[in-house]
Amino acid sequence: MAKKSEKELSVEEKFELIKRNTEEIITEEELKELLRKKKNPVVYWGTAPTGRPHIGYLFPALKIADLLRAGFKVKILLADLHAALDNVPWPVLEKRYEFYKEIIPLLLQAIDIDTKNLEFVKGSDFQLKEKYVYDILRMSTLVSIHDAHKASSEVVKHGENPKISGLIYPIMQALDEVYLKADAQLGGTDQRKIMVLARERLPQIGYKSRIEIINPLIPSLIGGGKMSSSKEESKIDLLDDEKMVEEKINKAYCMEGDPDNGLLPFLKYVLMTIKQDKGESFLVKRPEKFGGDVTYDSYEKLEKDFIAKKLHPQDLKKALAEEINKLLKIIRQHKERLESISKEAYKNN
């Protein structure tokens, strides 16, 4: 979809822009209604400062860009208390928050997001206030241990002897929709059960339920399931240097002709989306003897060539690593400061 400024987009166009690349919207009807009724609705995306963010974070960042273009005001919740409820040790919590507070804006800069309607909110700035806490307690009398445990099971590392914190987590996430005055929440499929819990429970304590915009979880670029910030080898860190990115991509699982790997989803959901929005094409350089340079304007064409073995993993990897390095350039310019915060934030980790 070519870029259009906000005022040019119709409700239908806005809706399609928000919907593209998503897994599910609960509900589509409500979203259309919202777009019809409000020119600048509010959506929130929460990220808990747990492990170091990786390039998978570009995916929600792109959806945030879409939402901004569709006229939304976007609130990014840096959910420090949620991180603690998900096992981040309390003594390093503030440093983790600082790290996210520095690096997330750079991540958004990497994809040229217009930050005019973007706001960062720190969880502990409002989640310890009386009214919020009163609502935690009200919700706690409604939600069963069983339901809260289930809702958070894909988000919180419960471990063998699960703590109460993991049950408070989804309740607070539900209330964040209210206290951030959000009309909608954006999150990955791992958040789905918490989002559904929010929709079910908020009306029981007198609040309206919100629209849930659910991104698919994109797999690890390198292989081994979901890209996880806690598994170093599964992710490309936002601060990895050029050589490291090349090496990691090079080692990534990718069989010739078999689309079941981590590279193609990243190309589909992230890189080719960026390229298309910019009206650029993706260049794969090749020696003449292997067919010479080739460019792709759409992901579909690229996937077709890959499956037909007209695009070799080695060439794709090289080109992809180059593109990722270009994206990360702006973040790397702040590497020294970021690494210095990270050293404190992730010590003994």
Place this chain on the structure above:
Amino acid sequence: MAKKSEKELSVEEKFELIKRNTEEIITEEELKELLRKKKNPVVYWGTAPTGRPHIGYLFPALKIADLLRAGFKVKILLADLHAALDNVPWPVLEKRYEFYKEIIPLLLQAIDIDTKNLEFVKGSDFQLKEKYVYDILRMSTLVSIHDAHKASSEVVKHGENPKISGLIYPIMQALDEVYLKADAQLGGTDQRKIMVLARERLPQIGYKSRIEIINPLIPSLIGGGKMSSSKEESKIDLLDDEKMVEEKINKAYCMEGDPDNGLLPFLKYVLMTIKQDKGESFLVKRPEKFGGDVTYDSYEKLEKDFIAKKLHPQDLKKALAEEINKLLKIIRQHKERLESISKEAYKNN
């Protein structure tokens, strides 16, 4: 033990006064140390405004009297939020609190408590403050669902599909020791596991553990286990009229010669304690043909006579009902106002 004013009591006497009629003190050594070091330590007793208080509440009231005489400053926590966490509907919570706030002081007046060093605190006045809530969250990351559930199992009505609220309950009770600046907590044996959890966990978040003074649970005066404010037939309500008291006592299970009933524990822990402290004796009126009037200066003598069938249940019941009615007199003077609050507080109950 005859009454002595505070300054006359030695540390050893204070200790014995506090210990009498208790089930357990965790630990006795710490209590002795406290009495040696502090002239006016702080103890708190919490009561959640759930069901209507019954005459069983005279028992902790007497222990509060002992603690005051031993130089303690006593804080009575009217734990409104705890009541909600234990299934009191949020809409009637404030009315329940009001009812307790009116009736508990009258209960203390009924046994002539010197209220100079007594303070009432409402839970929600401090339990929604930032620092307290931050500590709830810190505790929630330490305490497992399993342990919290077990700790609260004798206090909270968990039901078949237990709610998260029942797990937050014991964490808050532990923190109350800190935020009420208490050196000790007073509670019944049903509270024991929560108290032990508090002792174990508070030091893990940087607070000292407190002394726990544990009262035995006195059985229902009338029979059928623990006297419960939610079972109308098992309790004598503080607002029952004279005739109702007589009738309930009359119906109470009590076999001649068998001390296994609810009347004797009440006599031991409440009535005869009051009598002894006042230097009064307990008069059982009887027709000449059944042995004539008899008075008791101590519970031991009374129990001995009862077992030896020298004291018939019918005579005992009559005398006991009379004494209870005397005790409740002062509360009944406020019956109209109390019933009016109660009507709102316990509607649809």
